[in-house]
Structure formats: C-alpha cells, structure tokens
Amino acid sequence: MIGKIRYAGYLFIIIQGVIIALLAVFLLNEQYMSEWQKYPQGSESTVIYLKNVAPEKQKDIQHFLTETADQQKLFISRTDLMLDNNGSIKGYKIGVYGNVENNITDFSFLNCAILNSEKLSTLLNAENPDSTLGVETGSVNSVGDIPHFRFYENVVVKQLGSLFNDSKTVNGQYKIVGLSESEEKESFLHMLSEISGLSESNILETSGGNSSNNLVMRDILLAFFAAQIFLNIVFFLVIAMKNLPKQGKLVLLGWTRTAFAKEILGNFFVFSMLIIPVLVVINGLLGGWGSFSVTLLSRYAAAACINVGLIGAEILISASVILITKPLDAIHGRIPRKVLYGLGIVAYLGVSFGLIFCGAYVDQPMKMISRNASLSQRWETVSQYQLLSEISIGEEAESFSGNSKELDQNLYDWYSSIAEKSGVYLIQTEYYNEDILKMWNSNQTYKAIPSDPFWLFTISPNYLETLGIQVDESALARAKEGARLYLIPAGMNEEEKEQVSKWVQEKDTKSISDGDIQTAFTQQPSFLFIEYESKEKLFTWTTDDKNSTEVNSPVIYIATPQNMKYTETESLKATGFNGYIKFADKQSAMASTAPSILSAYHLTDNSLIFTDVQNYIDGLQKELGTTLLWFGIIFLMLLLILLGLLLTLAMVFRIANQEKINVKKFLGFSFMQLYGKPMLMLIVWCVIELIAMLIIRSKFGLLLILAVSLIQVFIFIKFMARNELKNIITAFKGE
Numbered sequence: 001m002i003g004k005i006r007y008a009g010y011l012f013i014i015i016q017g018v019i020i021a022l023l024a025v026f027l028l029n030e031q032y033m034s035e036w037q038k039y040p041q042g043s044e045s046t047v048i049y050l051k052n053v054a055p056e057k058q059k060d061i062q063h064f065l066t067e068t069a070d071q072q073k074l075f076i077s078r079t080d081l082m083l084d085n086n087g088s089i090k091g092y093k094i095g096v097y098g099n100v101e102n103n104i105t106d107f108s109f110l111n112c113a114i115l116n117s118e119k120l121s122t123l124l125n126a127e128n129p130d131s132t133l134g135v136e137t138g139s140v141n142s143v144g145d146i147p148h149f150r151f152y153e154n155v156v157v158k159q160l161g162s163l164f165n166d167s168k169t170v171n172g173q174y175k176i177v178g179l180s181e182s183e184e185k186e187s188f189l190h191m192l193s194e195i196s197g198l199s200e201s202n203i204l205e206t207s208g209g210n211s212s213n214n215l216v217m218r219d220i221l222l223a224f225f226a227a228q229i230f231l232n233i234v235f236f237l238v239i240a241m242k243n244l245p246k247q248g249k250l251v252l253l254g255w256t257r258t259a260f261a262k263e264i265l266g267n268f269f270v271f272s273m274l275i276i277p278v279l280v281v282i283n284g285l286l287g288g289w290g291s292f293s294v295t296l297l298s299r300y301a302a303a304a305c306i307n308v309g310l311i312g313a314e315i316l317i318s319a320s321v322i323l324i325t326k327p328l329d330a331i332h333g334r335i336p337r338k339v340l341y342g343l344g345i346v347a348y349l350g351v352s353f354g355l356i357f358c359g360a361y362v363d364q365p366m367k368m369i370s371r372n373a374s375l376s377q378r379w380e381t382v383s384q385y386q387l388l389s390e391i392s393i394g395e396e397a398e399s400f401s402g403n404s405k406e407l408d409q410n411l412y413d414w415y416s417s418i419a420e421k422s423g424v425y426l427i428q429t430e431y432y433n434e435d436i437l438k439m440w441n442s443n444q445t446y447k448a449i450p451s452d453p454f455w456l457f458t459i460s461p462n463y464l465e466t467l468g469i470q471v472d473e474s475a476l477a478r479a480k481e482g483a484r485l486y487l488i489p490a491g492m493n494e495e496e497k498e499q500v501s502k503w504v505q506e507k508d509t510k511s512i513s514d515g516d517i518q519t520a521f522t523q524q525p526s527f528l529f530i531e532y533e534s535k536e537k538l539f540t541w542t543t544d545d546k547n548s549t550e551v552n553s554p555v556i557y558i559a560t561p562q563n564m565k566y567t568e569t570e571s572l573k574a575t576g577f578n579g580y581i582k583f584a585d586k587q588s589a590m591a592s593t594a595p596s597i598l599s600a601y602h603l604t605d606n607s608l609i610f611t612d613v614q615n616y617i618d619g620l621q622k623e624l625g626t627t628l629l630w631f632g633i634i635f636l637m638l639l640l641i642l643l644g645l646l647l648t649l650a651m652v653f654r655i656a657n658q659e660k661i662n663v664k665k666f667l668g669f670s671f672m673q674l675y676g677k678p679m680l681m682l683i684v685w686c687v688i689e690l691i692a693m694l695i696i697r698s699k700f701g702l703l704l705i706l707a708v709s710l711i712q713v714f715i716f717i718k719f720m721a722r723n724e725l726k727n728i729i730t731a732f733k734g735e
Helices: 005-037 055-072 117-124 160-167 182-196 200-204 215-242 244-252 257-274 276-287 294-323 327-331 337-378 397-401 406-418 434-443 461-466 473-481 494-509 586-592 595-600 613-656 658-666 671-695 699-721 724-733
Strands: 045-050 075-083 089-098 107-109 112-115 142-144 154-159 172-177 386-390 424-432 454-459 484-489 527-532 555-558 581-583 609-612
Touching (some): 005 215, 045 182, 055 182, 215 337, 276 294, 337 671, 406 595, 581 586, 658 671
Parallel strands (some): 454 555
Antiparallel strands (some): 075 089, 386 581, 484 555
C-alpha cells in the first residue's frame, strides 16, 4: 500500500539499530574499564600513592615492596596508563607480584572469568620477564588472553618487575592485598615512609585521576541517535499523513482504524523484530569481544530489543494520527488537526532549539579563527620564530601521566646542551592582572603579594641580548651557577620592589621536593635582584587580545639551566604559544634537533616538531575548520529534520483545509489570503529565533539562523503553491 518508500524505512530501522549497538559497546566498555580501575577489589585492599620519589631511593623501594610481599604473603598490583603518541588513553598496564593463592586476585566481567590464580601463577612463574596476559606490543610474549572491546582500551597484565623496568620509576598507584591487621598496615606504611622519604599522609593521599577519552565519541553517538529517532518519527508520520485519504474509503469497506494502521505501519515493526538476530551479530562484530559469553550475547540481544521498542514507540506516535481519526471523519476526509499540530509544533520547536544551540556554538570557533588571524598580524615581527608544535609520547608514557620525570630529564639535558647556542631561546611571559592578585589575597596564597598588576618575563640570556638590555657579566655568571636572577624595573617604587622580591622568593622556593629534576638552585636556593632600565618596548608574546603586544618595563627572570626549578624543567615539553623553548629561525631549530643530537638524549622516539609561528597559526585554523565541518554536518542534519517537520505541518494544514483552499483559489484569492496564518506563524518564530541570537550576541549564529529562516519561507511557499491547479481540478471532478 505504501510502495517502494518502505525500503527507506527499513534502512532507517537498521541504522537506528546499528547506532544502538555502538552505544551498547560504548557503555559496556565504560563499565569494563571502570571494573579494571577497581582491581583488585576487596575490603582488605590498601591503596598507596608514590609520587616525586627521589631517583636514588627508587631501587630501595622496589626491593622493599617485593621482599615484604614475599615475607608477609601479600599481593601487590600497580596500574599505569597506556598512552598513544597523541597522549590519548589506549588502555591500562597492570603490574602484579606476590601471593595469588590466599588473596582476592580473581577478576570477572559479565560472568566471564578474565583473571584467576592459575593465570596469574602462570604469568608470575614465567621465565621470560616480559611475559604478559593480554597483548602489549606483540603476541610472542603473551601467556594468556585478556579480552577487550574493539576500538576501545586494551588491558595488559605483567610482572611488577617488568613494569618497573618499562616505566623506569616506582611512582604510581599501588594496591596491597593481605594487610589484614591494622598493626601490619601501620608497620608497612611506616617502613615505606622511611625508605621513600615521603610522609605517611602523602603516601595515602590520592593522586589526580584520569578522564575518559571517549566523551566526544559518546556525544557524537548520542547526537546521531537523537537525530535518527526524530528522523524515524517524521518518516513514519509522513507515511501516515500521505495515506490518510485512503482511510475513508477503506472504512466504508469495513476496515477498522487499528487494521488500517497495522497495514500501513505494521510491516516496519515486524521488520525490526526479524532483524534482531542480524543486529546481535552486528553488535558482536562491532564489539569484537575475544571470548564467548552468554551474558554478553544477552546484552547485545537487549540492545536489539531496545531498537524494537523504540521503533514501536515511533510507530505508535505516528499511528496516533490514524487511531484518533473517527470513522465518520475519515469518510469525509477530516483529520485530527489539533493533535497533529501539537505533535508537529513540539517536534519543530525542539529541533529549532537545537539549531539555535548549534548557531550559538559556531560563534566560538569562528571567533577563534578571527582571533588567530588577528594574532598572525600582531605576531608578524616574530613570525619566523620556531615553536614546539608537537611532541610524541614515545616510550615515556609515564612522564605524561605524571609518574615519571624521564622525559622532563631528557628534555632538560638536551636544552642544557644547546642553551648557549646562537638562536636558541627560552621565552615565556605571564601577565598578573588585578583579578589574579585579588584571588591570591583572598586565598592567602602568598605572604607577600605585589599590589599592582605586572608582567613577568622568563627569558634566557641570549634572548635578553637581542632585546638590547645590558646586564653585568658577573650577575650572569652567578645565574649560570644557580642563582635566580631577576631584573626589576628601575621605575618601580621601592615598596613595590620589596613586595615583588619577597613574592618571587616565596614562589620559587614553594613546593620544591627531592623528586624534582635537580639543579644547582633546587639544591641550594639563592637569589639575585638587579635594577634595569629599558628604552625599548618589549614584545609580550601574549595571545590575549586584552593585553598589550608591547610593554615597557616587565619584571624579568633570566633563566639558565642551573637556576631552573620544577616550573621550568617540567614545562620544557609544553607546546604551542605557551611553550618555553623557541628558536630564532628554521636553521637554528634544525641544527639543534638533528637526529644525532636528539638520540644522544633519548628523544628520537618523541619526534620533536618545531614550526614557525605563521605555520602553527595556519595549522590551528585548519583544526578549527574541521571542527566547523563536524558542526556543519550536525547543523545540516537538524536542518533537514526541521524542513521535514515544516513540510509535515504544511501537509496537515493543506489536508485539513483542502476544500476551503480549493474554493478560495477558484475564486481568485491570493497566496497570503490562502496561507496567511501559517505563514505569519512561521515568520514570527523565525523573528523570535533571530532575537534570541541577538540576545546572546552571536554574530555568526545570527547569519545562520537568518539563512535557515529564508530557506524555510522559500520551501513553505514552494510546497504550498505546488499542484494548486491540479488539486482544484481533481476536487471539482470529485475524484
């Protein structure tokens, strides 16, 4: 009865089922990873955190942990993140050691045994120290499987000693199972505190957690899911509307409303049930779980059944048009206008709000594009300077997760070797405005706080030389020996100079620990303050349009490798505009990043990429362009759904008023006389949307909504004017 259009409906049902399958795999993986983060579970598990352990104490801690585990029959596990070269979480690496027989070491998921004492014993007794459960870099070292979901995080379990060797650090989160008595726990913590140099409270204090990479994936899936539901409802509603004229004739032949609705839309529901096995197979292929699990299959089947339920609800909403039409009304071609208008308007307004949100959001990346274009002009004088644009994780994943200082140490050693070369600069600037100073005062962050806003420049001696600022050689020599050298503007009043110097000394000695990269300053802090005068304005390297591009007299810290502290040594890997290391030109960058030089400092795998300022800005523009493209796709989907709803409402109006329209058109009524009311309502709503864009001050959103409004008006006029003459002739013929 509905023709070949049914195949489009079947396709929509399959698409919705696949989206639900993808969501099912996503949610199952989130649950799976959450369970792994809790491993091993049990009330007897003691969680400890080792951080910033001094290098000379690391071996002692390793020996203490393993020896104590052997003596007291403990089970120890440590969970580290596995990161890809972009810094995204690709899984978890778990190191284990100790007694697996008398402790809670099993792990299962959805009634599928993943870990047990037998598997763990096989791993711990393996002669190859690189043996794993699960696949890390290759299956050759794997002595057992750990299933995971396709496209999502992987889990690898290995010997704790091997994890120590891989990460080259003892820093991390540990779980100790077997310290059943409080005395045992207290003794363990006391001994660990003495060996590590960390207080017991620090050992028990939680480290920063980690967030999922998959939030963007979740949002995309939910957006497509919501869009597909809307699309299905509109599709079924249009089919029901197009077949309403047939209902009156079939009522005369004895058809009930339910029978007619079943004939028109029932096949779609039947099809959604028939494809349940197909969707289960698709879900299994998408999930990629490596072992058979009845419970997991039941979850996949549940996802397919959810699709059936949703299709049923979508069909029921659309079938309500048929079910609420009385037989007498159907015979006379009358439809339930109020209900249809209500459903259509609610859906139309919902999608319209989605378009308003998209329009408002587009303003942000568009502003960024405009800001970057402005930044390109403001930074024209330094456009050839080379910035660190990319750095790969390489083999130092622990450095990016905060457990290791290996990469920071390598970068520090590399920079120390090139610091005095021509064209090699360390540059970083910060503006401390009134808001920051007020926050420090309210939180009592420091004892001494400057009263007036000021700029703080962190620059190397060779960049200072390019600025034309002369500093006594003896002062520079002291800076190279480890003293923190600060240049204070001569024009600053004496009280402010004293406040700045006190603040600097407090700031620079705060939170220094033995686990930091050691320099002459961190071992024996000392300071040197010198007044200076500068006739030239200095470039501020700011990316904030509110701040000036040039400034007269900033406070300047002259940074050398030996007077750095953790703020600088751990920021050498910072990329982009806020990165510390910069080169004067491409030649200087190439000379200092040659493979032979980087390999000497174990940086070959980190793929340091420096690019000039202009190219970096161009790259940001491309990334923003990609963001706009994705939102453009979502915006287009919403626009198509909106137009579908608009045409549905227009169709309701035409069917409900067809007789009046035919007569008035025959009598010569104009378009506005025929369709003035719906046209006015459409224009009023478009004006409301435009006012909303004006209120939230979205320039680009205003342009988009204006374009959408014009498209809607044009489509509405074309649709309502279509086949008017044919409809009049058909009506007067009585067909």
